[in-house]
Amino acid sequence: MPFWNHLECFTEFLIVLAGCYSHINMSNSDHGKPLIISHNGASGVYPDCTDLSYQQAVTDGADYIDCPVQVTKDGILICMSSINLMEVTTVTTSPFSSLSSVIPEIHDGPGIFTFNLTWEEIHKNLKPAASNPEIQYSIYRNPLYKNGGNFMRLGDFLAFGKDKDLTGILISIENAAFLAEKLGYSVTDGVMRALQDSGYSNQTGQEVMILSKNSSVLIKFRQQTKYELVYMVDESISDMVNSSIMDIKQFAHMIAISKQSVYPVSQQFITGQTKLVQKLQSAGFAVYVYLFRNEFVSQPWDFLSDPTVEINMYVQGAGVDGIITEYPGTAAAYRRNTCSKLGDQAPSYMSPVPVGGLLQIMDPQALPPTLAPMPSLHAADVVEPPLPAVSPKPSSFGAGEESGLPPSQPSYGRHLVALIFLSSVMLCGSLPV
Ligand SMILES: *[C@@H]1O[C@H](CO)[C@@H](O)[C@H](O)[C@H]1NC(C)=O
Ligand SMILES: *[C@@H]1O[C@H](CO)[C@@H](O)[C@H](O)[C@H]1NC(C)=O
Ligand SMILES: *[C@@H]1O[C@H](CO)[C@@H](O)[C@H](O)[C@H]1NC(C)=O
Ligand SMILES: *[C@@H]1O[C@H](CO)[C@@H](O)[C@H](O)[C@H]1NC(C)=O
Ligand SMILES: *[C@@H]1O[C@H](CO)[C@@H](O)[C@H](O)[C@H]1NC(C)=O
Numbered sequence: 001m002p003f004w005n006h007l008e009c010f011t012e013f014l015i016v017l018a019g020c021y022s023h024i025n026m027s028n029s030d031h032g033k034p035l036i037i038s039h040n041g042a043s044g045v046y047p048d049c050t051d052l053s054y055q056q057a058v059t060d061g062a063d064y065i066d067c068p069v070q071v072t073k074d075g076i077l078i079c080m081s082s083i084n085l086m087e088v089t090t091v092t093t094s095p096f097s098s099l100s101s102v103i104p105e106i107h108d109g110p111g112i113f114t115f116n117l118t119w120e121e122i123h124k125n126l127k128p129a130a131s132n133p134e135i136q137y138s139i140y141r142n143p144l145y146k147n148g149g150n151f152m153r154l155g156d157f158l159a160f161g162k163d164k165d166l167t168g169i170l171i172s173i174e175n176a177a178f179l180a181e182k183l184g185y186s187v188t189d190g191v192m193r194a195l196q197d198s199g200y201s202n203q204t205g206q207e208v209m210i211l212s213k214n215s216s217v218l219i220k221f222r223q224q225t226k227y228e229l230v231y232m233v234d235e236s237i238s239d240m241v242n243s244s245i246m247d248i249k250q251f252a253h254m255i256a257i258s259k260q261s262v263y264p265v266s267q268q269f270i271t272g273q274t275k276l277v278q279k280l281q282s283a284g285f286a287v288y289v290y291l292f293r294n295e296f297v298s299q300p301w302d303f304l305s306d307p308t309v310e311i312n313m314y315v316q317g318a319g320v321d322g323i324i325t326e327y328p329g330t331a332a333a334y335r336r337n338t339c340s341k342l343g344d345q346a347p348s349y350m351s352p353v354p355v356g357g358l359l360q361i362m363d364p365q366a367l368p369p370t371l372a373p374m375p376s377l378h379a380a381d382v383v384e385p386p387l388p389a390v391s392p393k394p395s396s397f398g399a400g401e402e403s404g405l406p407p408s409q410p411s412y413g414r415h416l417v418a419l420i421f422l423s424s425v426m427l428c429g430s431l432p433v
Helices: 003-023 051-060 119-124 154-162 176-183 187-197 217-225 243-250 276-282 306-319 328-336 412-430
Strands: 035-038 064-071 077-079 168-174 207-212 228-232 256-259 286-292 321-325
Touching: 035 051, 035 286, 051 064, 051 154, 051 328, 064 154, 064 187, 064 207, 064 243, 077 154, 077 187, 119 321, 154 168, 154 187, 168 228, 176 187, 176 217, 187 217, 207 217, 217 228, 256 276, 276 286, 306 321, 306 328, 321 328
Parallel strands: 035 064, 035 321, 064 168, 168 207, 207 228, 228 256, 256 286, 286 321
Antiparallel strands: 064 077
């Protein structure tokens, strides 16, 4: 190719680029599609759920910051990405390193759980430990800050979020049944109370989203509050039967599905596209997709190992409403760039890549194995028994007055015991002797 052809090409490229840049709106408050929800704050940059990662998420332009709540031994709700402190803190090198136990209901293998230590013990003795999801490729996140930042209680998180430029906050709740039954703690009541105490329940400035994989948690919030409710489907699925969608309609406004449930992948090659996003949207749901990361090994080959190409594919190719990401900055930069919204005029590098395109040009010998069919979600997968009543379990947790909960976090279990005790006293007192 003669030199001037290259030149022509290059000039064309510059013109396209200039066209794009003139459309770029640098304002951070351009909250269009996709909605950007953090995952453990900007956990790609700083350790999960720390003041640093939340501040980074706000600075980077997330619409929602998220707090996965866990409970401590003294009944304080904290933001912690795992119920097992061994995964996300320095507990194994702390004075509490011997406190491990096995609780198969909530975790595979041994753990030192948030409810085994008090808040004081956690924040005085432990440091956060950065998550490194791609450690098998020796990819470490921000090593300088691998133990940086401070842990936050739910109350701290709510106070932090309140005056920030956010659409709202998201609280995710898991293990509610276990906590009620085995530890006598109602995490749903605890979250509702914290939202009330911090003024989120009666303010209109910011939205509150509650996310759970367990419908019984959302049903409880549906009955008692007006918060936005997100149902997370925690397995990769190819479809949802109509009755399951109707069921979810009863208690959720949004649905979060995995990336694979939109573009199934075999050995990092995209094999197709499901109709789930469209189907859920026509049933009236906003559809959020998890989990987006920047590490180049986390994207299928079809996306050229580029996190922006991946985001563009989900937004333009699949039309998702929101993305849940550990790097909100990447998503916000994508959203600010109006190249992606120019429709037909969009430069070719902003078109979605052809679905399954790589498979078609591959040597048949080199094709990845056919994907085992992913299941459909059925109503039976959605429906759960209601949350168990909070048992007055005489465990080490919240039982005796000494280890009990502070007054602002009353244990309903204990109240129930007191009530039964009181009524029997009254009954006995009124009985003729
Ligand atoms: C950028 O977005 C803001 C907020 O949406 C809007 O007020 C402003 O006019 C936009 N600027 C340009 C150049 O489009
Ligand atoms: C952690 O807490 C659970 C629930 O109270 C308890 O069963 C377990 O024994 C505790 N682990 C240790 C090592 O104390
Ligand atoms: C909101 O609730 C808080 C805590 O319950 C209360 O102090 C505050 O006065 C309420 N604000 C409004 C506007 O109702
Ligand atoms: C499921 O619902 C969609 C949209 O309402 C409808 O088109 C489709 O036929 C239904 N499928 C079944 C199996 O009932
Ligand atoms: C969901 O919560 C119910 C109690 O409401 C419990 O029985 C069930 O095991 C939970 N499901 C999962 C998958 O945790």
